Amino acid sequence: MDFDQLKTSELAIVLDIGTTKVCAIAGRKNEFDKIEILGVGTVKSEGVSRGVVANIDKTVKAIKDAVEIAERNSQTKFKEVHVGIAGQHIKSHHHHGLLMRDDANSEISMADVEKLIKDMYKIVLPPGDKILHVIPQEFTVDDEKDIVDPVGMAGVRLEANFHIITGQITASKNIMRCVEKIGLEVADMTLEPIASAKAVLSEEEKEAGVALIDIGGGTTDLTIFQEGIIRHTAVIPFGGNIITKDIWEGCTVMKDQAEKLKVKFGSALADEVYDNRIITIPGFRGRDPKEISEKNLAKIIQARLEEIFDIILWEIKRSGYENKLIAGIVLTGGGSLLKNIELLAEYHTGLIARRGLPIDQLAHGYTQNLASPIYSTAIGLLISTLENMELKERTEAKEVYDIENETELVTEDEAPESKGESMHKTKWMEKLFIYTRDFFENTPDSEF
Numbered sequence: 001m002d003f004d005q006l007k008t009s010e011l012a013i014v015l016d017i018g019t020t021k022v023c024a025i026a027g028r029k030n031e032f033d034k035i036e037i038l039g040v041g042t043v044k045s046e047g048v049s050r051g052v053v054a055n056i057d058k059t060v061k062a063i064k065d066a067v068e069i070a071e072r073n074s075q076t077k078f079k080e081v082h083v084g085i086a087g088q089h090i091k092s093h094h095h096h097g098l099l100m101r102d103d104a105n106s107e108i109s110m111a112d113v114e115k116l117i118k119d120m121y122k123i124v125l126p127p128g129d130k131i132l133h134v135i136p137q138e139f140t141v142d143d144e145k146d147i148v149d150p151v152g153m154a155g156v157r158l159e160a161n162f163h164i165i166t167g168q169i170t171a172s173k174n175i176m177r178c179v180e181k182i183g184l185e186v187a188d189m190t191l192e193p194i195a196s197a198k199a200v201l202s203e204e205e206k207e208a209g210v211a212l213i214d215i216g217g218g219t220t221d222l223t224i225f226q227e228g229i230i231r232h233t234a235v236i237p238f239g240g241n242i243i244t245k246d247i248w249e250g251c252t253v254m255k256d257q258a259e260k261l262k263v264k265f266g267s268a269l270a271d272e273v274y275d276n277r278i279i280t281i282p283g284f285r286g287r288d289p290k291e292i293s294e295k296n297l298a299k300i301i302q303a304r305l306e307e308i309f310d311i312i313l314w315e316i317k318r319s320g321y322e323n324k325l326i327a328g329i330v331l332t333g334g335g336s337l338l339k340n341i342e343l344l345a346e347y348h349t350g351l352i353a354r355r356g357l358p359i360d361q362l363a364h365g366y367t368q369n370l371a372s373p374i375y376s377t378a379i380g381l382l383i384s385t386l387e388n389m390e391l392k393e394r395t396e397a398k399e400v401y402d403i404e405n406e407t408e409l410v411t412e413d414e415a416p417e418s419k420g421e422s423m424h425k426t427k428w429m430e431k432l433f434i435y436t437r438d439f440f441e442n443t444p445d446s447e448f
Helices: 056-074 110-120 169-180 192-200 203-208 240-250 255-265 294-319 341-349 373-411 417-422 428-442
Strands: 012-017 021-029 035-044 080-085 091-100 129-141 144-147 157-168 185-191 210-215 220-226 229-236 278-281 290-293 329-332 353-355
Touching: 012 056, 012 169, 012 373, 021 056, 021 373, 035 056, 035 373, 056 169, 080 169, 080 192, 080 373, 091 110, 091 229, 110 129, 110 157, 129 169, 129 185, 129 229, 157 169, 157 229, 169 185, 185 192, 185 373, 192 210, 192 220, 192 229, 192 329, 192 373, 203 210, 203 220, 210 294, 220 294, 229 294, 240 255, 240 294, 255 278, 255 294, 278 294, 290 294, 294 341, 329 341, 329 373, 341 353
Parallel strands: 012 080, 080 185, 210 329, 329 353
Antiparallel strands: 012 021, 021 035, 091 157, 129 144, 129 157, 210 220, 220 229, 278 290
């Protein structure tokens, strides 16, 4: 039985609860390993501030409306959803793990690696924080460093560097409570920047070194990849809404007018505005209309974006990967739709930049609306969820296979080499998703 050939057609439903929108998407993989989008529901979000639930009732209503639209479009009644988590409460840490083995002659097994990873969940954190993801960086076996996968090697001392992502317990609990109030279960939670990376980054970019910048409504998320591994994550408490606020105050217009000015006429680089059109905004109750220069509007936007890029550049330097980002920067999220934002990113950071669209893994037939950076997180969550479901199905199938062949394996004096090669070994990077799911499923309410 070839476990790598197993495919799942099971439907997955994901929920992206953002500062500006709540999006529910239902999809599944087709026979060509591409993702078919069966239903999408997107509504305005009013109960979330900087990625964190600030008003339960408003958030519940937005989730309910988005889910109902997605259910209608997919003609399916949802029971459980896979949710993304983000916000300025997300923090990242680096930690070193050590495991001393009893037998130097035996091979390092997957159980040894799992034990080392599980030990990271026992580290002491500030009150109210909980570990969301434990991501292995590289392993060391005795004195041999920079090992990607130590399984099968011999050694006594197994060490590893880990990138640990934490978040507030109350933030995840509030998300669960909102979803449960509309009669759905939370199957698991995934960090949204990691999900976005799955939708817009190629494997070559992750290997070469790339910084993903997801500019949302309330926050800007930074994720750095190098040699295919997440090396650094950071959440900056500024996003598209702060730009709207600057326009609102700088041009003395209404908030909804400021948002329309940003979306329709905004530019991230004032020097690229050549014609300098004058934008006229109607006045209040017969008052004279207000006139705004397109170049001045771009200057307001550019000033705030430069501040955001300054913090991003500082985080990149702090990570130690400033000179290792061969693939440069990939911009995504609703804020990346601003005109000339790639040019500003290149001028300000000195790194090449492009805008990331979440369409590479979608099957033909998706609506044009989905071909937007706005949906990067939601589609990334769907990709991540389908991978986890496929991994779970493959693991369960392997367990059944092992049970069926246990008697034969025990009674034979020596298993043929071909049979040993056919046994599927699940890699430690795949196990990471199982730990995250189990954590959210098994955490008792008394801990919150």
